[in-house]
Amino acid sequence: MSQRSQRKKDHIDLANKYYLPHPDADFSGINLIRPALPESKISSDSIKTTFFHKIASAPFFIEAMTGGSDESYEINRRLAFCAKEENIAMALGSASILEKEPEQLKSFVIAREINPTGILLANINPLTKPKVAEQIIKELQADALQIHLNAVQEAAMTEGDRDFYWLDNILEIQQLINVPLIIKEVGMGLDPFSVKKLAKLGINYFDVGGMGGTNFVHIENQRTANKDNLFLDDLGLSTVKSLLSNLQEISHVNFIASGGINSSINIFKSLVLGAKYVGIANHFLHLSMQDKNGTALISEIQKLKYQLIILMALFGINKLDDVKKVKYYLSLELTNFLNQI
Structure with missing residues (x-):
């Protein structure tokens, strides 16, 4: 096994080992105001959405996790099967x-083979050659391309990149490809200043990838037993803080919420804050590794859908475009954060 494949395997094993059943991405600071007179009804149609020109049964999806090893082949096979069965989107790992x-x-193309007409997102790093990015999209028949920004993880990784001059290459990729481009953080949150810069250059999709879920600095520390990187643990924004700060400043682009989301109420809160879609990674990975036929993961997806449908009705919302109308108030900590940012 190559060093790269071993790293992919390590990331899977350690993410599952350190899975957080109760992550903290600041969602407790969002307090929803429920109308006592919702004037609505429970309907599965209320959570259906268009996801890159294809219909999905729900606005949440299987977030980018894995690929590039024998183990990830099997995991992607299971994830793709569940995505197909439940008609939700799936993003592949880098x-x-x-x-x-x-x-x-x-290990990547298996997802498209299992789900030939489903919604599939490819994922690459920001230094991938544009022609390679174009070929990956073609091979996977990807509906969109994520470029992940993971400077902190790379800095924590012994064998990680030390070149963070990424913008020119990202723009070359943007000009070459013919599918939507998503800029995605990996567990440290997208700041509004970087999003503004990229939005001015024509990028319309951003996945905040906030703090609160899988901590890749922690994972890299476990891989190498190098505790010198612990000073990097806190260099980011939670999922909620990243959403709030970006949506306060920028309204003409599309945001995806991810990072520490594993419940229907936090999916709903993400949509209330303005996210168009919601990505769930380690929670789904953890479930997919419990059985080979995907029963646990399919059951969880169905549960999240059902609960989200109920929440929509209880808050008087009949379609996803109206979720942003739900009233809420913030904790003092989040209020202070927004005032300062």
Whole structure:
């Protein structure tokens, strides 16, 4: 097994080992005001959405996690099966490994083979050559491309990149590809200043990837037993703080909420704050590793859908476009944060 494939395996194993059943992404600071007279009814149609020109049964999806190893082949097979059964979107983990190890393609393309007409997002790092990015999209028949920004993780990784000059290459990729481009953080949150810069350059989709879920600095520390990187643990914004600060400043782009989301109420709160879609990663990974036929994960997806449908009705919302009308108030901590940011 190559060093890259071993790293992919390590990330899966450690993410599952340190799974947080009760993550803290600041959602407790969002207090929803429920109308006693909702004037609505429970309907599965209320949570259906268009996801990159395809219909999905819900606005949440299987977030980018894995690919590039034998173990990830099996995990992506299970995830793709569940995505197909429940008609939700799925994002693959970083396929940048294919630039050096094209033989690992099978661990990614299995998702498209299992779900040939489903919604599939490819994922690469910001230094991937534009032509390689274009080829990955073609091979996977991807509906959109995520470029993940993970400077803190790379800094914590012994073998990580030390070149963070990414913008020019991102723009070259943007000009070359013919599918939507999503800029995604990886557990440290997107700040509004970077989003503004990228939005001015024509990028319309941003996945905040906030703090509160999987901590890749912690994972890298466990991989190498190097505690010197602990000073990097806190260099980010929670999912809620990233959403609030961005949506206060920028209204003409689309935001995806991810990072420490594993419940229907936090999916709903993300939508109330203005997210268009919600990504769930480690929670789904943890469930997918409990059984090979996907029963646990399918059951969880169905439960989240059912609970989200109930929440929509209780708050008097009949379609997803209206979720942002729900009234809420913030904790003192979040209020102070917004005043300062």
